[in-house]
Amino acid sequence: MSFVDRFYSFVVELTAAERNIYEKLRFKIPKYPEEDNSDLLARVFSYFHCYSKEIQFSATPNDHKIPTLYSLEPSGDYKSFAFVGLPDLKSLRLAVRQRRNSDCAVYFYRAEHLERFCHALRGTKENWVTEINFFMIRHPEWESLLPSERASISWQIINVDTIFYVEAKESSHQIEFESIDIWSAFQDSLKEQ
Numbered sequence: 001m002s003f004v005d006r007f008y009s010f011v012v013e014l015t016a017a018e019r020n021i022y023e024k025l026r027f028k029i030p031k032y033p034e035e036d037n038s039d040l041l042a043r044v045f046s047y048f049h050c051y052s053k054e055i056q057f058s059a060t061p062n063d064h065k066i067p068t069l070y071s072l073e074p075s076g077d078y079k080s081f082a083f084v085g086l087p088d089l090k091s092l093r094l095a096v097r098q099r100r101n102s103d104c105a106v107y108f109y110r111a112e113h114l115e116r117f118c119h120a121l122r123g124t125k126e127n128w129v130t131e132i133n134f135f136m137i138r139h140p141e142w143e144s145l146l147p148s149e150r151a152s153i154s155w156q157i158i159n160v161d162t163i164f165y166v167e168a169k170e171s172s173h174q175i176e177f178e179s180i181d182i183w184s185a186f187q188d189s190l191k192e193q
Contacts, residue, residue, distance in 0.1 A: 004030040008040070009152045014048055016159035021051060032062060037143045039085070042109040043068055045137060046084045048157060048164060049177050050105060054079065065091040078102045086113040089120045096131050107177075109137040114180070118189040121182075129182050138176040145173060 012025045031040045043061055047069055054071035061068050065088045067081035080103035083092060087106055096104055108114050114136060121129070145168055146153070156167040166173040 003033060005033045005035070006031050006151055008146065010044070011152075011154045012048075013156045014051065014159070015157065016051070018159070018161075019051075021159075023051070025051075027057075029057060034062060037146045038109060038139070041139070041142055041145060042084050042107060042137060045139075045164065045175055046082055046105075046107040048159070049107070049135070050080065050082055050103075052080070064088045067095065080104070082107060085109065086116055089117070092132070093128060096128065100131070103133070104131060105133040105135065106182075107135050107137055108180075109139065114185060115189070117182070118186045121186045122190075124186075127183050129186075132182070134180040134182045136178045136180055138178060139173075142173055142175060144171050 007028050007030050009028045010025065014021060014023045014025055029040070029044065031037075043057065047055060047057065050069060052071055055069055056071065058066055058068050058070065060066060061084070064083070064086060067078070068084040070081040071079045073079045078095075078099045081095065081099070082105040084107045086108070092106070106117075108117070145155075145166065147170065154169065158165045162177050162179070164175045164177075166175060
C-alpha cells in the first residue's frame with residue numbers, strides 16, 4: 001500500500017451535451033508520492049472522458065495490472081474498465097479475454113507509453129487489441145491546473161467532440177483525446193526498425 005502525498009478535492013461542472021451529461025461532480029482523490037501532476041491529471045481527465053454515474057476510481061491506481069477506472073454490473077462483473085498510462089500487457093489481455101462484453105479503454109498521456117506498448121506487442125500474431133479503445137491525451141501545459149498552494153479545485157468543463165475545454169480560476173485549457181488505431185501504430189513501429 002502506498003502512502004498518500006496529499007488529497008485533492010474537486011468540484012467540477014461537467015457538460016458533455018453529446019452524451020447527455022450535465023453534472024456537478026464532487027470527489028476527492030489522493031496523489032501518491034511516486035506520481036507527478038500529469039499522472040494525477042491523466043486519471044482525472046480519463047474519468048471525465050468515460051464518465052457515467054457508475055464509474056469509480058481504483059483504490060490502487062499505480063498497479064498497472066488492474067484497471068484504473070471501472071464500473072460494475074449488478075452481478076459484480078465489470079461493465080466497463082479503463083487503464084490509464086502504460087498497462088501491463090498480460091493483465092490487459094487477460095482482462096479483455098475474461099470480460100468480452102465489457103467496454104475497455106486505454107488512455108496514454110505520454111508518447112513513451114504508446115512507443116513502449118507497441119514494442120511490447122512484438123511477437124503478437126493476432127489482433128486481440130481490436131476489442132479495446134485506445135486514446136492519447138494531448139495536454140499542453142495542464143500541470144498548472146493543480147495549484148500547489150491549495151488542495152481544493154473548482155473547474156467548469158465543456159466537452160465538445162474530442163476536446164475538453166477547462167475553465168479554472170487561474171487559467172483556461174484545452175485537453176484533447178485522440179483516438180488511436182493501435183494495430184496500425186504497432187505495424188508502423190515495426191517499419192521504423
